[in-house]
Each structure stands twice: as structure tokens, then as C-alpha cells.
Amino acid sequence: MKASCILLTIIILIAIMAVCVMVKFATDITVEERKRDYFPEANAYQVVKSISIALNENRNLPIAERFPYVAAILRNSSKSWAFSCFASVVLVKWIVTSAHCRRKGATHRVLLLNDFAHNLTRSFPILFWRIHEKFHINSTAPFYDIAVAKFNVDNYPLTIKPSTFDERSVSSCEAAIWKTVSTMDRVFYLINDFDKIQVKKTSPSRCYESYGINFDDSLICIDLTNYDDCFIHEFGPIFNEDKLVGVLAVKPRDCDVKYAVFTNVSHYTTWILKLTHTMSYG
Incomplete structure (x- = not known):
């Protein structure tokens, strides 16, 4: 007992x-x-890590430096800011992004991770947008889903390295992953953590089977089957070295679909140069 x-x-x-x-x-x-880190100039909150990692132990630092031109778009339609989508800086003062990223009546800002050593971001106001004239937000087909926007960096002592773009097609590319976390109410927040994955172009028939989209040269079907993560949120862009290849047009609708549709930036090179009043690439 x-x-x-x-x-x-x-x-x-x-x-x-x-x-x-x-x-x-x-x-x-x-x-x-x-845990949140508050940025007064953007009135935006960003998830940060609660554990401080020494600089020489930060394994993701070289990856973040690999994509200095990757930007996030913040959108404010009421009193709070929210993550909208990703973009790439081109021509120093411009970004290329998806047209569906812009919401009419909202204020938008460009967020850059510009201090890799201390994991600090800075946001910049967007002065104006240029949406492709044939893009329709309610269209079921993702054609002409591209936009450029000029952001204000004149008052900031900051040197920004832009990505390049041209009319030449590429066979290989990699995706820049600025990691996000989501809350129970499906609100996405950015964290100061990067990843990159090697992705490959695949037959348009793969994306047709998944989304019923008839492709032309303005779209790229990207195979994500070699990556285990579940991309049911915004991600990208995709690059070939420092060249911008594509911006996201259609994200996978669930974890079982491993194909994504990107707008082919090379197809719109002339359009971008015209809208930015630039005579050469850079």
C-alpha cells in the first residue's frame, strides 16, 4: 500500500x-x-526574432545580401499598414511589381531591408504608379499583370543597388524568399529572414492543367516541386543572377499545387523603359 x-x-x-x-x-x-518592431515612418509593424543572433552566426545574412533589391509593398487603406506583395528595385528609383499589388484608394510604401548587419528596414513613399493599360483586376486570366512605381529616395542618404532587366530570355532562375509568418486571421507579416530556391521553367501545359491558363510569351510557368514549403501566399520575384526575370501573377492555390505563374519581365522591357522615360537598361 x-x-x-x-x-x-x-x-x-x-x-x-x-x-x-x-x-x-x-x-x-x-x-x-x-513581438513587433515599430517603424514610425511607415506606421507599420514587423515581426522580429526574439533571440538575438551574432552577426558571424547569422547564416541567412549572405542570402539577404544576395537580393539587396528585393522590396516589399505595404498598403494602408484605413489606419493600419499591411503587407501586400513583393517587388524588385530597378533603375534606382523604380520598382517592378505585379499590377494586382496596387489597390485603388489605398496608400502604398516600399519597404527595403537596407541594413543587413542589424536587420533594419526602411520604408519609402510611392510617388505614383504606372499600371499596364490592358490589365484588368477582375479578369480570370493573369495577362498584363505588371506595374512600375516610382518611390521617393531623394531625401534619404541611401545607395540602392537595383536589379537589371533586358529582352533576353533565360533558362535558369532562382526565387528570392523574404519569409513571412501568418496569424490566425490570415494576416501576413514579414520577418528579417531570407531564403532562396532554385526554380525552373516548365511546360505551359503544367500551369494549364492547374489553372486553365493558355500561355503566351508574356507568362512563365515555374515548377516548385523540388521545394517542400507551402506557397499559398505572395512570394518572389525570380532572378537570373542580378537580372529580374519575373514577378508573381498567380500563386499556388493550395499546398498540393506546385506550379506558379509569373509575368515575364523581359517581354515588357520596352514598356518599362517607356514608362520610366529611360533610354537604356540598368
């Missing part, structure tokens, strides 16, 4: 310890998810 009581006491103590560990773990996750 005495042995049974001792055994029961031990079991109860173990159970209490297990519950305490579980509560502590859940609390840590909640703190990690809710």
Missing part, C-alpha cells in the same frame, strides 16, 4: 512537471508571434 502511494505521488509530480513545460513552451510561442 505504501509503495503504491509513493508510485502515485511520483506519477503526479511527473504529470505536473510535464504540464509546466507545455505551458512554458506555449507562452514562448505566443511571445514570439506577438
Whole structure:
């Protein structure tokens, strides 16, 4: 009887310890998810890591430096800012992004991770947009889903390295992944963490089977089957070295679909140069 009581006491103590560990773990996750870094110039919140990592231990630092021109678009239609989509800086003061990124009546800003050593971002106001004249937001086909926007960097002592673009097609490319986290209400936040994946162009028939889209030269079907992550949110753009290849037009609708549709930036080279009043690439 005495042995049974001792055994029961031990079991109860173990159970209490297990519950305490579980509560502590859940609390840590909640703190990690809710921690925010406030940027006054954007009135925007950004998820940051609660654990400080020394510079020489930050394995993602070289990847972030690999894509200095990757930008995020913030959108404000009420009193709060939210992540909208990704873009790439071109011609120093311009970005190329998807036309569906812009929402009529909203204010937009460009967010750049411009201090890699300290994981600091800076946002810039967008002065004006140029949406492709044939783009229709309600169209079921993602044609002409491209836009350029000029952002204000004149008042900031910042040197921005832009990506390049031209009319030549490429066979290989990689996707820039500025990682995001989502909340229970499906709101996405950026974290200061990057990844990159090698992606490949595939037959347009693959995207036709997934989305029923008849392709032309203005679209690129990208195969994501070699990557385990689930891309049901905005991501990209895709690059060939420092050359901008495509911006996202159609994201995978669920975790089982491993193909994405990108707008072929090379197809719109002349259009971009015309809209930015530029006579050469750069």
C-alpha cells in the first residue's frame, strides 16, 4: 500500500512537471508571434526574432545580401499598414511589381531591408504608379499583370543597388524568399529572414492543367516541386543572377499545387523603359 502511494505521488509530480513545460513552451510561442518592431515612418509593424543572433552566426545574412533589391509593398487603406506583395528595385528609383499589388484608394510604401548587419528596414513613399493599360483586376486570366512605381529616395542618404532587366530570355532562375509568418486571421507579416530556391521553367501545359491558363510569351510557368514549403501566399520575384526575370501573377492555390505563374519581365522591357522615360537598361 505504501509503495503504491509513493508510485502515485511520483506519477503526479511527473504529470505536473510535464504540464509546466507545455505551458512554458506555449507562452514562448505566443511571445514570439506577438513581438513587433515599430517603424514610425511607415506606421507599420514587423515581426522580429526574439533571440538575438551574432552577426558571424547569422547564416541567412549572405542570402539577404544576395537580393539587396528585393522590396516589399505595404498598403494602408484605413489606419493600419499591411503587407501586400513583393517587388524588385530597378533603375534606382523604380520598382517592378505585379499590377494586382496596387489597390485603388489605398496608400502604398516600399519597404527595403537596407541594413543587413542589424536587420533594419526602411520604408519609402510611392510617388505614383504606372499600371499596364490592358490589365484588368477582375479578369480570370493573369495577362498584363505588371506595374512600375516610382518611390521617393531623394531625401534619404541611401545607395540602392537595383536589379537589371533586358529582352533576353533565360533558362535558369532562382526565387528570392523574404519569409513571412501568418496569424490566425490570415494576416501576413514579414520577418528579417531570407531564403532562396532554385526554380525552373516548365511546360505551359503544367500551369494549364492547374489553372486553365493558355500561355503566351508574356507568362512563365515555374515548377516548385523540388521545394517542400507551402506557397499559398505572395512570394518572389525570380532572378537570373542580378537580372529580374519575373514577378508573381498567380500563386499556388493550395499546398498540393506546385506550379506558379509569373509575368515575364523581359517581354515588357520596352514598356518599362517607356514608362520610366529611360533610354537604356540598368
